[in-house]
Amino acid sequence: MSKKKQSSSYNPKARGTIDATAAARLPYRLGVGVLLLNREDQVFVAQRLDMRAEAWQMPQGGIDKGEAPRDAAFRELKEEIGTNDAEILAETDNWLDYDLPLDLVPKIWKGRYRGQRQKWFAMRFLGHDRDIDIAGPHAEFSQWRWSPIAELPDLIVPFKADLYRKIVSEFTPLVGQRTK
Numbered sequence: 099m100s101k102k103k104q105s106s107s108y109n110p111k112a113r114g115t116i117d118a119t120a121a122a123r124l125p126y127r128l129g130v131g132v133l134l135l136n137r138e139d140q141v142f143v144a145q146r147l148d149m150r151a152e153a154w155q156m157p158q159g160g161i162d163k164g165e166a167p168r169d170a171a172f173r174e175l176k177e178e179i180g181t182n183d184a185e186i187l188a189e190t191d192n193w194l195d196y197d198l199p200l201d202l203v204p205k206i207w208k209g210r211y212r213g214q215r216q217k218w219f220a221m222r223f224l225g226h227d228r229d230i231d232i233a234g235p236h237a238e239f240s241q242w243r244w245s246p247i248a249e250l251p252d253l254i255v256p257f258k259a260d261l262y263r264k265i266v267s268e269f270t271p272l273v274g275q276r277t278k
Contacts, residue, residue, distance in 0.1 A: 116203045126195055126215035127207055130171040131158035133220045133247075133265060134184060139273045140244035142179065142223065143253055144232060147240050154245070154253035156265075158216065167217040175221075178238055180231030184221040187272050193217055196261040216261075220269040247273055 133156055134142040143154035159174040161167060168186065175182040197213040198206060232239040245253060247270055251262040 116200055116209070118200060121197070121200055121203050121212045124203070124210065124212040126213055127211040128161045129159055129214045129216045130161060130167050130174060131156055131216050131218045131265070132171050132175055132184075133218060133250075133269050134175070134179075134223050135187070135220065135247075135273070136223050136227075136244050138244070139247070141247050141250060142230075142242060143245050143250070144179070144239035144242040147238055149255075151255070153255045154243075155255075155258070156250070158214075168219070171217075171219045171221070177234070177236040178232070179242070180234045181225050181229040183225035183229060184223050187220045187222055188269065189220070190218040190265070190268055194261055194264055196258050199257050218265050218268075220272050 132142075136142070141156065143156060145152065145154055157174050157178045159170070159178070161170040162173075165173070167189075171186075172182040172184075175184060193215045194217075195213060195215045198211075203209060203212060230242065232242055247266055250266050251259045254262050
């Protein structure tokens with residue numbers, strides 16, 4: 099996600115309110131997410147630059163017009179962590195949704211979406227930690243680390259915890275699988 103897109107998609111000074119009925123009429127923004135496993139079966143998580151509270155997330159982002167979800171997942175990895183040296187192990191069977199809290203709907207994505215509908219990919223990181231660069235031209239994160247998969251729902255902002263539980267449930271069987 100470019101800095102221009104980032105600044106327009108999150109505006110903490112935006113004003114406005116929306117009720118649950120109005121929010122429910124809004125569409126979901128299509129996106130992708132990546133559960134990136136290292137050689138020790140730990141998952142890449144990073145702290146967002148625009149978050150004061152401690153909340154760690156996996157790489158994710160929108161799908162560009164005409165872009166396939168798999169291509170978007172690799173693009174987002176390259177933009178957000180500086181490398182896409184990874185292979186796909188699996189993808190979620192279904193698209194997974196999360197809703198924004200009502201107070202955030204008018205502030206994020208210019209109030210056009212109620213949340214995101216995402217296709218998630220489990221990938222094996224083939225590079226080395228030194229290949230990861232979160233300070234690139236599309237910087238979104240202030241720090242990063244590898245975490246056990248079971249901890250993911252406790253690391254994310256509360257409104258995404260159910261989404262992360264679904265991802266963990268679906269991808270935990272991949273932990274321990276080795277690439278060729």
